[in-house]
Structures are given as C-alpha cells and as structure tokens.
Amino acid sequence: MRQRAFTMAEAIVALALVVLVVNLFGLVMGGYGRLTKVDASEPTNWYLFISELESKDHQFQLVEVAKNGVSVYSKTTNKTYRLSRQASGQYIYLSTEGKGGFLPIFEGQATKLTWEQVDQRRVRFTYKGGRHEQTAVVCFAAPGD
Numbered sequence: 001m002r003q004r005a006f007t008m009a010e011a012i013v014a015l016a017l018v019v020l021v022v023n024l025f026g027l028v029m030g031g032y033g034r035l036t037k038v039d040a041s042e043p044t045n046w047y048l049f050i051s052e053l054e055s056k057d058h059q060f061q062l063v064e065v066a067k068n069g070v071s072v073y074s075k076t077t078n079k080t081y082r083l084s085r086q087a088s089g090q091y092i093y094l095s096t097e098g099k100g101g102f103l104p105i106f107e108g109q110a111t112k113l114t115w116e117q118v119d120q121r122r123v124r125f126t127y128k129g130g131r132h133e134q135t136a137v138v139c140f141a142a143p144g145d
Contacts, residue, residue: 046127046134049092049106053083053138062140065117072140085113 053060063071069084082095095102112128118137127134
C-alpha cells in the first residue's frame, strides 16, 4: 500500500497562499479601520457639539467666559459646569465644578480652539483642525427662561 503525502513544493505553495490571504485580510481590515474612525473635524460632529450646548434638555445658562474655559449653569440639574479643553487640545470636556470627573463632548486634533463672549448669552466657538475650520455662535438660555 502506497501512502500519499504532500511534496515539499506543495507545502511551500500552500504556505505562500496562507501568507498572501493573511496579508490581504490585514490590508482590508486596516483600510476599514481608517474609514470607520470618526474624525471630529467633520462638520456633523461639530454640529452635534454645538446643538448639545444649546439643547433644551440641559438649558445651559452662561455664567462666565475665561481664557481657560466657559462656565455654564444647567437649570435641569441645578449644577454649574465647566467647559474646558485638554492641554493637548484634543478634547473639549464638560466637568462639574469642584467635584471632579468629566465628560468629553468633542474630540479632535485641534490646531486652533478658541471661545470668546459675544454678549450676555452668546459665545463664539472656533475650531480649526484637519481639513476644516468651524465657527459657531452658541446662544445659551436666558436666566428667566
């Protein structure tokens, strides 16, 4: 009885095919990861950030605009929050003043991120990063609303 076995050439070809398939899979998944990664410089994410600040769910009122952040008061939670940016400029986050903890509400590699008070209720936010520059004026709730 004769036993069949793979020859060395067949084993090398099979190994080469496995390596090729694994490399192709890695390239496809790497490209997929780049496509599905959320880029905060996109206009949609900027719009969501601004609409969250103006949301009726929070009813934020403007307290103070300073170089290191914007203080807002939420009528729904009766708490004062601080809108600040991380030192690297990658995150804008909301934190409870004096209590620790934070919630990132915007993420992106900002080359420019500023805010300035326009009047008693409005603040102009400017973001520049990636391929986009975004500017928006947020109108916070009036104290009597």
